[in-house]
Amino acid sequence: MATLVFNCGSSSLSYKVFQTPRGRPPQVVVAGKAHRVGVTGTAPAFVEHHAGGEVRRQETLIPDHRTAARLILEYLRATGVNVELVGHRFVHGGSLFNASAFLDRDTLRKLRSCLPLAPIHNPISLGVIHECRQSLPEVRQYVTFDSAFHCTIPDYAYTYALPRQIARRFGFRKYGFHGLSYWFVSRQVPGILNIPADRLKLVVCHLGTGGSSVAAIKGGRSVDTSMGYSPLPGLVMSTRSGDVDPMLMLYLMAVYGMRGDDLMDMLNRKSGLLGVSGFSSDLTDIIQRLDEDKFAGDNRDEQPLLAFRMYIQRVRKYVGGYIVALGGVDALVFTDDIGVRSWRVREEVCQGMEWCGIRLDAGRNRQGNPGATCLINAGDSRVSVLSIPSDEELAIYLQGQELLLTGALDAAV
């Protein structure tokens, strides 16, 4: 049975079609990506399809994600791929979704009420869902959530200490994100380390090229994470500031007359690595600049070394904090683009972490293959250190298979 999985980025739409041959691991039959969706510029938008070792590229107008989904569905129909199940990723399910769910009228109603929680990402995903309902009316669909994995975080870690009526009125609390990635990684580790999942304590660093976060996972369940009500707080990210004092915004508005939405834009799009380095939001660029110019000048606008140090220090603070909160840890895991590609980041984060039993093997860390799971701790390290490539589409697929299984069980009862 072929399952189509959609994964929305803010200006892209990835898809994969999975099949699980009997007794074998899941296989990707077709995959592809729509690029520059809704982007106005000189370069054209296009869709790429990868199937059977061949790449097909289609340049066309893609004004929105719904159009991208239609183009992909048309391609699949034309090439004879028979889709029997569609899986979607929804960034923010608020308190309404604690797990993935099949799409029905009730789910749709709840999805609509979640739109304001992630005003950029959620409406995009809903557009793709609507397109599938229209083009494939007979095919079953399900939705997975980036926030759902964190529904197990205890109240003392998710509560914001605001007056109760305010917290209730606005729904202010920590939700957390990157749940599909954490779910996927936390299911890989027990098998790799041969430790039962229910006894395993993990700290996972999801370090992406856009957003980054850290999660503490105990017995396969999230117990804390660094993002919050929105994806702004926590680590220093490409263009997001991560943690800042909330009073700072009030000060800048009151004393310097700044506007709230300008400040939010600044904290979300002009801060983080870009804001401190002054020239790039890409950690690779910044690391390159460090190597070229170890002693950067006194230019206060452009401080690549400072940006790098702040990035590392923030990751270390969260890793240390979660290890102590967990009362020790079995494994520290790095995942997503920067997590698996940058040996430098892993080396700096793990430096001087002997106090909690972490010792990296410098050679293994530098030679680690970004495309495969790597064990990179030293032989005498009490804590395992792993680099695991995340696969969000596979996670969406696997969550769908679990849904089918529990659905079948429910039917049997």
Next chain:
Amino acid sequence: MLLFDPESPYVRWWLSEDGGTSEGRCLSGPNWAKRLARSIPGPAALKWIGYVLHNGGEAVTDPVSRLRPEDLDRVRQTIELLPEQNDLTCRVAQEWLARRPQIPHLLLCDTGFFWRLPPEASLYAVPYELRKHGVKRYGGHGLCHQWAWRQVERLQDGRATRAISVYLGDHTDIAAIRDGLPLETTIGFSAVEGIISATACGDIDPTVVFQMQSEGMPLEQIRLLLSGKSGFTGLLGKHAGLVDILRGTTDPQAHLAKEMLRYGILRYIGACIAVMGGVDALVFVTPHPGACLGFVAEICRALACVGVQTRAGTIEPEAACELTDDVSPVKAFSLGYNKWQVLAEYGSAFLPYQGA
């Protein structure tokens, strides 16, 4: 000597004379500076007068400094950072500088110790455009943490080089200190950031501020909400301090408040250890040693994973007690904190250098 500490809407004072000490507080309002002066029992022979400044910003960067009338304008620049408290400090200082021009006046600045925080700890990851407006982490309770470090040096004969100082009070905060210098702390630009306190929320998503503002809530109301009506008080729906939530209670919200405090402290201790690459000593400093003892012991037990081995048997609440056994790789101490005595020590130690 005479000491003033603003605690909006009050100013607290403490007077030490040959015959002993006395203290009191005065509510700010019309003519309050003069009323305050009248309410203090005739201090005849004062050696010096000290004023606590809670946030010195970039204008006052020494923990202890001499205050002369011509310095007041510079100190007033800090009012925009911490409007109520710093305004009170400036007004009391102005009044007493005029009343006692012949004796030394000292500014005791709670952010001075953290002026030397390394940039990766003191800066926010925001553009230079915002950083140039004094947007940075100033820390807090610096006079207390610096004192705590000196106690660790004394108790450990200088063997501890990496210490974590935990101030447990209505506003709890933590500092990581290596060789006497601060490396990390929980209070940021304001005392709202960091660990949950009696009336402030501690760490929250800044998007929350934006959401409230876009719903039409005035800035001043949001400011009061986050700093004065949140924390334990917000969770319980009535005014509550540290001692209230540590006292055994059946109120589930009080229990939640205590759990949030415990969790916040543990998480930040872990963060501080990571920043220093290990720790030699932990010191819990509190004005309520008796009420905190059980709570501190609970925290120490949760730190077994980093090498804190707690002493067996019951520990009596004394002025200074060791919580760990003799072989514990990481030492932990609990110290009673008398703010006024410590402030008085700072001033008395500072003045001889000034030739006063």
